[in-house]
Amino acid sequence: MILFLNQLINGLHVGSIYALIALGYTMVYGIIKLINFAHGDILMIGAYTIVVTISFMGWPIAVAIIVSILACVLFGVVIERFAYKPLRSSPKISSLITAIGVSMLLQNGAQLIFSPNPKPFPILLNAPPLNLGPLQISFTTILTFAVAIISMISLQGFVSTFKMGKAMRAVSEDMDAAQLMGINANHTITATFAIGCGLAGVGALLYCMAYPTVSPTLGSLPGIKAFIAAVLGGIGIMPGAMLGGFILGIAESLTKGYISSQLSDAVVYGILIIVLLFKPAGLLGKSVSEKV
Amino acid sequence: MTTKAKSYALNIIALIILFALLFSLTASGSINNYYSGILVTVGISIIMTVSLNLTTGLLGQLALGHAGFMSIGAYTSAIITRNLQGIPFGWSLLIGLIAGGLFAAVCGFIIGMPALRLKGDYLAIITLGFGEIIRVVIENTSITGGAAGLTRITRMSRAFSPDAQLSSAVQMGIVFWIMVAVIASIFTLGRSRHGRAIISIRENEVAAEATGIPTTRYKLLAFTLAAFFAGIAGGLYAHQTGILTARYFDFNKSIEYLVMVVLGGMGSITGSILAASVLVALPEVLRGFASWRMVLYSLALITMMIFRPMGLLGTWEFSLSRAWQCTGDFLKRTFMRKERKPKLPFVPHYDVWEDAPVLETHDLGIVFGGLVAAENINIRLMNNEIVGLIGPNGAGKTTVFNLLTGVYSPTSGDIILLGKSIAGKPTHEITNNGIGRTFQNIRLFKSMTVLENIKVAFHTRMHYSPASGIFRTAQYTSEERGMDIRARELLRVFDMEDVADANANSLPYGKQRKLEICRALASNPKVLLLDEPAAGMNPIETQELMETIRIIRTRFSVAILLIEHDMRLVMGICERIYVINYGREIAEGPPDVIANNPDVITAYLGIPEDVHEERAQHAEN
Amino acid sequence: MKTKRILSLILAAIAICGMTIPTLAEDTIKIGGIGVLTGPAALYGLSVQKGVDLYIEQLNAAGGVNGQQVEVIWEDSQGNPTVGIQAYNKLVENDGVVGILGAVLTDVTKAVAEYANDIQIPMITASATAYEVTTGRPSVFRTCFLDPFQAVAVARYAAEAGIKSAAVLYDNGDEYSTGLFNAFKDEAEVLGITISAAESAGTDDVDFKSQLTNIKSANPEAIFLPYYGAPAALILRQASEIGLDVQFFGADGISNITDSISDMKLLTKMLYTDHFTVDATSPMATKFNADYEAKYGEKPSVSFSATAYDAALVLTQAMKTAGTTEFGPVVDAIKNSQVEGVTGVIRFDDHNDPIKSVFFITFDELGNKVFVKQLDP
Structure with missing residues (x-):
């Protein structure tokens, strides 16, 4: 039982990180229907920014965190402007390939600048684990979980209350109609990328606190997992991304703990496949059949 | 017709000359192992790209697990040649390649059955998932060598002849002709009724179904066939490198081939060939740039996509593309096969009673x-x-x-x-x-010609098989000509014969409506x-x-x-x-x-x- | 149209730049270096490259081989067997090299070795530790010890330290890791150490908490981690997070762990086997350490730079002994060599593996490597 609870907590920890990254994925997908393959690499940018600012320049932690989130936002906006915007009216698959190109560029660029060798991520906090009877929960786990939930709630609030949030929803429903209503679609898309990549910045922080090694390919694994989480929950739907992230994290953790770690990837993909076969638009997605 | 046949013959001769040139240069060592290795890799990549183009370009379904089928073919054929030591290598290789292709096709079929119910990005992720599962299974099976993979697989470049140069030349020849065969089959298939059925699904799935195309079956056909070719490519790869490790057949490998397809132009086989050649050669050319190489490569990719979002060639095909059609005609003439009469599409007979409702x-x-x-x-x-x-x-x-x-x-x-x-x-x-129908919002197969739009509707009234489409049998020719005659007849009734070869989306609105009615009547x-x-x-x-x-x-x-x-x-x-x-x-x-x-x-x-x-x-x- | 033309110009320019590989004077001896120089595993390739380049520089300064200067041409394998083979073909066919140093990763080395065996070109790898690499390939050698050897050494060390039960966490997708695990398990059973838990993970995994939680519940006295430095750093960190506080053992892959860990205190729990130690006191080793630091401004982080130095040494020495660069005599000379290298005296057994010592190393609280003991074969 204790073992099970421990594995569950492990799963929640990983799941929160996936969920946070998946949120950004889902927002971008929702608005321009693009699988942004470079999203994971934005994570890597955030991680390196923290390493550079803290380990090399010795800035205070709080400043470094803010700078790293801003760096992610900047990269996201610049990438959108120069790589994706020119392709907005092209077939989706062209944008997809461009996104793959951007991802390769970021990884190889980072390799050129920082060398391919992994760098240690600085220790940001060293709080003792929380002891609940025989259960031991590390502080990072609690922090990660809390940050993920807060981000999710505030994002949902933002989207449903603020003008820009409503504009995002409108543009993702129907870009042309939204423009006719006087919404500046370009600004809205930029804002979506900014928020999505900012979340990736937060994700980078939490990810590296859990796995404190930074390398140029750091982003590809959480990127693909978050993408799966987003699809699992219903891509384009924010609570779906969250749900997908947690399911994925817990499924991975329990498979590794009880079945076989060799099979954890197979189980993850298996769950995805089964869900998609029965609910083609993901767990929370609504199947929209094509109007005839 | 005779001048045409001549030009077709020329194309075959061109292929043979190209082959003879490559073969003799390799055998004499003018193309050394380094260059022949690159050429063989290009050939294998072309097979992979052209076959992926069948699902992604012609069928229009985004698949991210193509490398998985390649690995199935690679491992199957390697295990077979390893266990068939008693017979000459050429034969065991042949058996291995075919078995690899077939096993990959079976897996493609089994995976495709559930997966192809999904579309677009969802299909992409589910094929990605299956691809990764294949990799995990291979990594955890003992017959495939687990994590260490298989080594000391007999290499084509050594096994055919004690003379290394000659053996390399034979390897070059094998890959060359398999590549030609794969390209030719996909070319010819694409221009048969089955190919039109597949393309019509890309253009408009609902309309394709309403025109009488069993869409699920055709999706599965295209997917399985693509897996088959990928399996063969995998078999060639295994016997080229002599070593197999499951982790190189991951998602990134699939992406690599997808990039080739999209860069070349989805649906353009010529484009696939071009892109595969360029993208295999580019990293070799960039060797001198060390760690800048991949940065330049990715920059080149982004730039090309931004300036040519439809790929290098769009859906354009090399103008000698008809060479393949002619190959069939030419062969027919050489073998003196009697040409059949055009077979008109079968017109069903309906039993109608005067006073009973239809x-x-x-x-x-x-x-x-x-x-x-x-x-x-x-x-x-x-x-x-x-x-x-x-x-x-x-x-x-x-x-x-x-x-x-x-x-x-x-x-x-x-x-x-x-x-x-x-x-x-x-x-x-x-x-x-x-029952034939038209749609409120016109649903034509937009990038197909007017004539092809109608031919799609004849689909179920014809009988020739995919194989006879690929090999251009007499049945194929007679039925295709029959369809052509009927389609033109139908267009004449609607006064549209003059636009028969125009693209459907280039027609004015009124004519598009007419064409839709025409298509509905064609069934x-x-x-x-x-x-x-x-x-x-x-x-x-x-x-x-x-x-x-x-x-x-x-x-x-x-x-x-x-x-x-x-x-x-x-x-x-x-x-x-x-x-x-x-x-x-x-x-x-x-x-x-x-x-x-x-x-x-x-x-x-x-x-x-x-x-x-x-x-x-x-x-x- | 215009963009098309510009693009084609750019591509043509790239092509021309790529083709103009610097032409070399004919009187040099060319040796091909193959290693993973880019990508996640580049650390190992670059370390090998640095070790080789250091030796060749010194050799040329001292007059080269048989009156000729030696030049090493490096090609990147990207850690991929196919690219490695392509690199090999280029070196042999286009550059006309007379010997191969590399490759670095096990699977690339296996692929390249098969080709090298075709023409019996002398090839020495400094880092491929899997047993099978040199099997049935008379012209392929290595200057590092083997996986089974170091795993057995670790097991014996553990047994001597009185450990009765050990757990293993290994990488299931990596041959190096699975090979070490199997050898360790077999020897541990012989020595009476119970393997209380054997957990595995995938190659790209970064989360090991589930496995560590299972291991923790099995309550072992020690854990064997046949991993490379970066993942091992993550494992140590996550183990401490879930309160798993036991002795860790590792193999040579651990040697670069200090680059990837920020909490050096965790390393005091780690003990691993290496080909070389910076604390080594032989005159060759001291000189190597000093020269390396002088040339590159840092201490060698992975011991493969030392084994690579030795590999270059053995190859060129054999060319000197043979008095020629012809493959046959050089291979024979390598086979019979008895050279004092940085990592000790190097001679080869029937399987073309070096007979050499293994060093046990641990760390102090600042992450400095501390030499524990040397085990001779």
């Missing part, structure tokens, strides 16, 4: 999650009758059409077509049993459903359309049910009219009766004040 519904209805979209619809269509189906916006007219054509399955009632129930049958079967329906044929037409065009509809009725002997808002048209040509509102049938009768029916007037114009009160009183009593 189409009849009994209390037809459908409920969408509590919302009653249609109920108690009773429509009868007699032979050669023109009947209107009218009603205010949102009354459920198109829903009725969708029920009749099987786009939706009815939740109650029955549909009888020529005495047989068709309720719940898939669309393509209903189409083949005699020889007994009942034609027209969904707002006059939408967007000016009065003169509408007048012409009325004339056309009358001609269709007599010339093709069909019953016509049409939805229309243009009352002049409806009243002008319909013999009977059904009116529905809120999913219910509210009136039926000849035009003059309907025009004066108070219920119909109410439905269209709302209830006048006094009548409203009167009814309210009536209800109270």
